[in-house]
Amino acid sequence: MNNSAFRNIAKIEDSLWEAADQLRANSKLTSSEYCMPVLGVIFLRHATNRYQAALQAIQADQAAGKSPKRPLVKGDFIKRRALMLPENARYDALLKLPSGTNLGAALVDAMNAIEADFEPLAGQLPKDYDRFENKLLEDLLRNFDSEALRNASGDVFGRIYEYFLMKFAMQGAQDNGEFFTPPSLVQTIVNVIEPDHGVVFDPACGSAGMFVQSSHFIEHEGLDTMQRVTFYGQEKTATTIRLAKMNLAVHGLEGDIREANSFYDDVHRLQDGRALWGNCDFVMANPPFNVD
Numbered sequence: 693m694n695n696s697a698f699r700n701i702a703k704i705e706d707s708l709w710e711a712a713d714q715l716r717a718n719s720k721l722t723s724s725e726y727c728m729p730v731l732g733v734i735f736l737r738h739a740t741n742r743y744q745a746a747l748q749a750i751q752a753d754q755a756a757g758k759s760p761k762r763p764l765v766k767g768d769f770i771k772r773r774a775l776m777l778p779e780n781a782r783y784d785a786l787l788k789l790p791s792g793t794n795l796g797a798a799l800v801d802a803m804n805a806i807e808a809d810f811e812p813l814a815g816q817l818p819k820d821y822d823r824f825e826n827k828l829l830e831d832l833l834r835n836f837d838s839e840a841l842r843n844a845s846g847d848v849f850g851r852i853y854e855y856f857l858m859k860f861a862m863q864g865a866q867d868n869g870e871f872f873t874p875p876s877l878v879q880t881i882v883n884v885i886e887p888d889h890g891v892v893f894d895p896a897c898g899s900a901g902m903f904v905q906s907s908h909f910i911e912h913e914g915l916d917t918m919q920r921v922t923f924y925g926q927e928k929t930a931t932t933i934r935l936a937k938m939n940l941a942v943h944g945l946e947g948d949i950r951e952a953n954s955f956y957d958d959v960h961r962l963q964d965g966r967a968l969w970g971n972c973d974f975v976m977a978n979p980p981f982n983v984d
Contacts, residue, residue, distance in 0.1 A: 704840060705855040711835045712856075715828055723863040728818035728931075728959050730832070731856060731938060735817070736802060737836045738849035738942050740783035746774035766809065772943030773846075773918075778805040787833055789926055795829040796821040812946050816934045846944055850904065853942045856933065857899055872898060873978045878905045881976050888913060890973030891962065895954035897925030900936035902976050904943050918937050923947030924968055926954045 716726040746769045753759040769776040781802040790799055792980055801819040821829060842850075854875065861872040882905045894902045903925065907917040923940075925947055927933050936949050952959040960968035 700840075701851055704838075704848075705852055707755060708835060708852065709856065709859050710834065712945070713859075715832055717826055717837075719824060721823070723860055725820075725823075727936065729821055729824070731801065731853065731935065732821075733832055733836055733848065734820035734853050734856060735938050736781070736786070736799075737783050737841060737940055738844075738846070739777060739781070739806070741842070741844060741847065741849065742772075742944065743769065743777040743782065746772040749902035753818055772796060772896045773916075774808055775806065777811065777939075778802075783807045783833070783837070787837060792826075795826050795833070799829065807954050810941075813937060814939060816937045818934075846942075850943045854901070854904070857939070861865060867872045873901050875901065875905070875979060878902055881978070882906055885974055885976060887921065887974035887976060888915065890922070891924065891968070891971065892921050892974045892976065893924045893960075893972040894977050895926050896946070896977045897927050897973070898932055898948060898978075899938055899945065900949070902978075903945065903947055904939060906976075907945055908980065917945060923948040923949075924960050924972075926952045926959060928953040 710725075712730050716723065716730075717727065747764075750759065750764060750768055750773060753939050754761050764776065766776045774964050780798070786795070786798055786802065789795065799821040800819045803819050805813045807817055825834075857872050858874070878901045881902065886909065888905045890902065892906055894900075897903070900923075903923045906921065906923075910917045923945070926935065927936060927949060928951065930951055933949055933951055936947075940947050948960065950959045958967060958969050962968060962971060
């Protein structure tokens with residue numbers, strides 16, 4: 693990413709945060725109450741972009757005779773690291789709902805539809821949109837519907853998601869350091885150990901920043917992350933696991949993340965039945981630095 697593009701994304705991040713934070717102030721909700729719904733909207737915007745990009749690629753392959761012309765199935769999208777979104781879960785469909793539609797209910801329906809179609813996100817997406825007034829939800833949806841965002845790539849949305857995680861952490865959505873490790877520290881750890889193959893484990897995975905940065909490292913080498921590594925994580929807080937699974941999905945990744953306190957429990961088993969401990973290719977972690 694060149695410096696000009698970097699600056700443009702930084703401006704987008706700042707403007708989106710300022711707008712979203714104004715909405716939070718007007719909603720009279722705390723940062724912790726507002727965090728998940730906002731990240732859910734970012735996820736929907738990104739999932740729609742990925743769906744549309746994958747659909748265009750599939751249609752182009754069919755037109756060129758590279759793929760058979762047949763009804764599309766989930767696998768056509770999954771192999772392009774996209775979800776085959778139900779129509780009621782597509783961002784543009786939500787924006788086109790008639791005036792007066794209960795947007796809170798529509799967003800909950802969208803989240804339920806995605807979870808029903810994509811097992812790794814089952815029970816993870818936010819569904820408490822009914823606490824927001826319709827006008828506030830409409831403003832929130834339109835904040836993430838600029839032309840720049842409608843055409844944004846996965847890298848851009850990954851950055852925006854991580855930026856919002858950082859800002860919520862700074863505002864105290866969780867105890868500082870519990871769910872978000874600064875990107876500079878994550879990148880340093882990844883660059884030192886170079887986790888580009890095999891089993892990668894983070895026993896205090898928080899919002900999955902280590903896995904996302906590992907993916908950036910692998911793809912910088914010109915390789916496909918999901919063909920090179922398997923991510924395993926443990927995290928003691930259920931809400932943070934939801935953030936992690938959404939973070940992975942925003943980046944087109946998957947990982948096996950379980951709720952457990954790694955000081956006491958080892959809850960993972962590898963596919964061949966072996967315990968995870970002692971059988972990882974890479975272990976990377978930044979344990980919560982504010983806990984005695």
